[in-house]
Amino acid sequence: MSSEAAKKQPRTLYDKVFDAHVVHKDPSGSYLLYIDRHLVHEVTSPQAFEGLRNAGRTVRRPDCTLATVDHNIPTDSRKNFKSISTFIKQGDSRLQVETLEQNVKRYNIPFFGMTDTRQGIVHIVGPEQGFTLPGTTVVCGDSHTSTHGAFGALAFGIGTSEVEHVLATQTIIQARSKNMRIRIEGDLEPGITSKDLVLHVIHVIGTAGGTGCVIEFAGKAIRNLSMEARMSICNMSIEAGARAGMIQPDERTFEYVKGRPLAPRGAEWEKALAYWKTLYSDEGAKFDREVVIQAKDITPTVTWGNSPQDALPITGKVPDPATIEDPSAKSSCIAALEYMGLKPNTPLKDIYVDKIFIGSCTNSRIEDLREAARVARGHHIAKNIKRALVVPGSGAIKKEAEEEGLDKIFKDAGFEWREAGCSMCLGMNPDILDPYERCASTSNRNFRGRQGALSRTHLMSPAMAAATAILGHFSDIRDFDYIDSVDKPKLPLSSAEELERLQIEKRELDEDLAEPAAPHDGVDDNAKVAEEISSEQSKDGKSSGMEKFVTLTSVAAPLTKENIDTDAIIPKQFLKTIKRTGLRKGLFYESRFAKDANGKMVPTDFVLNVDPYTHAKILVVTGKNFGCGSSREHAPWALKDFGIRSIIAPSFGDIFYNNSFKNGLLPIRLPQEVIEKKLYPLAVAKKELTVDLPNQQIKGPDGSVLVDNFDVEDFRKHCLLNGLDDIGITLQKVKFIDDYEKIRKSKFSFLEGGSKRLISPVREVNKSIHGAKESEW
Numbered sequence: 001m002s003s004e005a006a007k008k009q010p011r012t013l014y015d016k017v018f019d020a021h022v023v024h025k026d027p028s029g030s031y032l033l034y035i036d037r038h039l040v041h042e043v044t045s046p047q048a049f050e051g052l053r054n055a056g057r058t059v060r061r062p063d064c065t066l067a068t069v070d071h072n073i074p075t076d077s078r079k080n081f082k083s084i085s086t087f088i089k090q091g092d093s094r095l096q097v098e099t100l101e102q103n104v105k106r107y108n109i110p111f112f113g114m115t116d117t118r119q120g121i122v123h124i125v126g127p128e129q130g131f132t133l134p135g136t137t138v139v140c141g142d143s144h145t146s147t148h149g150a151f152g153a154l155a156f157g158i159g160t161s162e163v164e165h166v167l168a169t170q171t172i173i174q175a176r177s178k179n180m181r182i183r184i185e186g187d188l189e190p191g192i193t194s195k196d197l198v199l200h201v202i203h204v205i206g207t208a209g210g211t212g213c214v215i216e217f218a219g220k221a222i223r224n225l226s227m228e229a230r231m232s233i234c235n236m237s238i239e240a241g242a243r244a245g246m247i248q249p250d251e252r253t254f255e256y257v258k259g260r261p262l263a264p265r266g267a268e269w270e271k272a273l274a275y276w277k278t279l280y281s282d283e284g285a286k287f288d289r290e291v292v293i294q295a296k297d298i299t300p301t302v303t304w305g306n307s308p309q310d311a312l313p314i315t316g317k318v319p320d321p322a323t324i325e326d327p328s329a330k331s332s333c334i335a336a337l338e339y340m341g342l343k344p345n346t347p348l349k350d351i352y353v354d355k356i357f358i359g360s361c362t363n364s365r366i367e368d369l370r371e372a373a374r375v376a377r378g379h380h381i382a383k384n385i386k387r388a389l390v391v392p393g394s395g396a397i398k399k400e401a402e403e404e405g406l407d408k409i410f411k412d413a414g415f416e417w418r419e420a421g422c423s424m425c426l427g428m429n430p431d432i433l434d435p436y437e438r439c440a441s442t443s444n445r446n447f448r449g450r451q452g453a454l455s456r457t458h459l460m461s462p463a464m465a466a467a468t469a470i471l472g473h474f475s476d477i478r479d480f481d482y483i484d485s486v487d488k489p490k491l492p493l494s495s496a497e498e499l500e501r502l503q504i505e506k507r508e509l510d511e512d513l514a515e516p517a518a519p520h521d522g523v524d525d526n527a528k529v530a531e532e533i534s535s536e537q538s539k540d541g542k543s544s545g546m547e548k549f550v551t552l553t554s555v556a557a558p559l560t561k562e563n564i565d566t567d568a569i570i571p572k573q574f575l576k577t578i579k580r581t582g583l584r585k586g587l588f589y590e591s592r593f594a595k596d597a598n599g600k601m602v603p604t605d606f607v608l609n610v611d612p613y614t615h616a617k618i619l620v621v622t623g624k625n626f627g628c629g630s631s632r633e634h635a636p637w638a639l640k641d642f643g644i645r646s647i648i649a650p651s652f653g654d655i656f657y658n659n660s661f662k663n664g665l666l667p668i669r670l671p672q673e674v675i676e677k678k679l680y681p682l683a684v685a686k687k688e689l690t691v692d693l694p695n696q697q698i699k700g701p702d703g704s705v706l707v708d709n710f711d712v713e714d715f716r717k718h719c720l721l722n723g724l725d726d727i728g729i730t731l732q733k734v735k736f737i738d739d740y741e742k743i744r745k746s747k748f749s750f751l752e753g754g755s756k757r758l759i760s761p762v763r764e765v766n767k768s769i770h771g772a773k774e775s776e777w
């Protein structure tokens with residue numbers, strides 16, 4: 001079929017955006033895609049800039065790039081801010097922030113630093129500035145880049161090697177994903193938010209439900225949502241395992257974009273609009289998978305376990321493992337309940353918490369803060385709440401909220417009103433939970449240790465988190481006593497009798513779950529660990545480059561868990577490095593080390609601590625979705641540092657899978673039963689396996705072929721066998737990139753200029769973002 005004929009076939013929204021960005025199709029089937037918008041933050045970029053520098057390369061399109069700091073920065077008031085060196089107390093955090101500042105200066109990249117009102121979480125800032133536009137390709141070294149799909153953009157997270165690739169070439173090497181559509185039919189019931197919707201979806205399809213797919217969210221309930229709500233949904237498509245989430249752009253989208261500082265204007269706006277209106281899935285377009293959900297089935301939803309799919313209606317009870325038949329689901333449930341300190345069958349409404357976090361790239365937009373403030377108005381946080389943080393997603397949102405008086409409502413109610421950043425979403429800054437503390441959080445991940453070592457996170461909407469702060473325990477937001485006027489007397493929160501009953505139950509539960517003395521693995525320990533890493537790191541500063549992979553023979557360490565996320569492979573405190581090496585110690589840190597009676601970290605009996613697996617070069621994992629979650633390339637770096645070169649599992653998180661190849665690691669997908677029957681028993685028996693890449697075979701200790709013709713894309717195989725650097729290969733195709741840019745300049749002229757149209761630096765902005773005159777920026 002000619003490519004013209006192919007284009008006339010009905011296409012999905014994803015296909016259309018993908019096709020419009022193809023720079024070159026390799027005979028092996030992989031594509032080189034042009035990237036319109038590249039967002040950069042301090043955690044995943046230092047090694048990329050370093051690689052660029054070492055290779056003598058430069059940034060191809062600073063005007064298509066926009067940088068900000070978000071993960072590491074303290075959220076304390078910046079009123080007395082003098083300099084980064086005095087403001088950021090944690091040395092490793094400071095180094096990452098300062099390194100980004102140096103890099104943006106060196107490469108002339110538009111940047112929102114700590115004194116700029118526009119600074120904020122990278123996924124809040126892009127849309128807010130009009131940098132994110134419909135139909136564009138958007139990437140960032142961050143898994144929640146999927147957020148920008150709410151505009152009908154193809155937006156996905158990438159690893160640090162890919163960040164380097166985009167900086168150098170403005171392109172990325174991609175395979176086509178599958179098309180999946182999730183239709184939410186009908187209307188949401190009153191009180192139900194986009195967060196409830198997306199948690200419900202993930203519960204239905206599972207955290208691996210979207211693996212290998214780009215999900216288009218459609219249906220009446222989606223069309224009726226605001227842009228903020230659509231962003232929250234696309235944001236969490238990564239938690240459903242998808243490469244990206246997308247929503248067809250419509251009048252609401254155009255209305256949101258119009259007038260933003262970087263949005264096209266005048267004739268360019270009209271040209272853009274005409275194009276954006278062609279961005280929808282054609283009648284008859286083929287979806288590889290369709291899921292239909294009735295909006296009326298969605299209730300206020302909270303999570304109880306350590307995976308976003310562990311979500312239940314607030315009217316429900318903590319699950320009882322005794323009722324679960326599937327052995328691996330049963331054991332996951334038992335482990336999650338133990339970690340979360342929950343008893344089976346406890347009504348969710350009876351769960352008390354210690355801290356509240358309202359923030360993150362999922363739920364820190366103005367609409368979220370308005371919802372939470374409506375709940376907080378006229379009330380006060382309950383006595384058992386030790387801290388309740390409200391962290392706006394950006395300086396601009398903070399300012400807008402203050403203009404509306406939301407900060408006052410929160411402060412009067414006992415909440416802390418903080419400065420913009422990622423904050424307690426993953427606690428790379430000082431905002432963390434202490435061990436065993438329980439938090440009602442509006443963020444997106446409830447992984448073990450995510451908000452601090454041994455922390456317990458429950459995900460929910462901003463309104464539900466605010467109500468939890470007021471009542472001290474979870475509650476059904478549909479029953480909440482809103483005080484719409486502050487003059488109205490405060491309503492009793494719960495009857496005295498009920499409160500007493502809940503408190504007695506909580507005491508009983510606490511006694512039942514009497515825990516060992518809490519090890520404190522907070523900031524101080526993190527700083528210590530980071531110091532150790534720096535001293536381990538190689539001094540030459542070179543990127544580790546790409547090692548050849550041909551054949552590999554080794555014992556294989558067996559792992560049985562499913563959904564092993566990259567937070568578990570390498571926890572957040574190890575991300576504060578500006579090097580790619582020295583991460584061996586951090587690998588599976590929370591599983592490999594625990595405090596002994598004297599508070600000293602000692603090795604556990606985790607498989608990689610047990611001989612001969614201490615020398616294993618292969619991991620055999622029986623559970624699906626290995627490496628899901630965050631895009632941190634530190635996960636394959638740590639595996640490689642430990643000596644692991646190949647991971648065999650039924651499925652992988654997409655970004656982890658990509659990142660592995662970029663570092664000379666070979667991830668192999670095999671059916672679960674093949675792994676369980678043929679490879680796992682040999683791994684447990686400490687026998688050697690051989691991975692033979694040229695022949696795509698796995699052999700047993702006697703040389704017999706156990707797996708023949710395992711799947712690996714030709715291009716990736718070629719690169720691994722020859723130790724080839726992707727960037728070098730792409731730069732050989734620079735003529736195709738030049739040609740694409742010529743066409744882009746005329747066809748998509750409204751994308752030209754990009755971030756370079758920002759006026760910077762800006763210290764004070766007087767108007768709300770929407771409607772501000774360009775000259776004010």
Ligand SMILES: CC(C)[C@H](C(=O)O)[C@@H](O)C(=O)O
Binds near residue numbers: 043142157630631
């Ligand atoms: C630091 C970054 C790599 C990471 C991500 O990719 O998601 C972070 O934002 C997170 O939420 O865990």
Ligand code: SF4
Binds near residue numbers: 070121144361421425
């Ligand atoms: S998920 Fe959390 S840590 Fe990651 S970008 Fe969003 S706010 Fe930041």
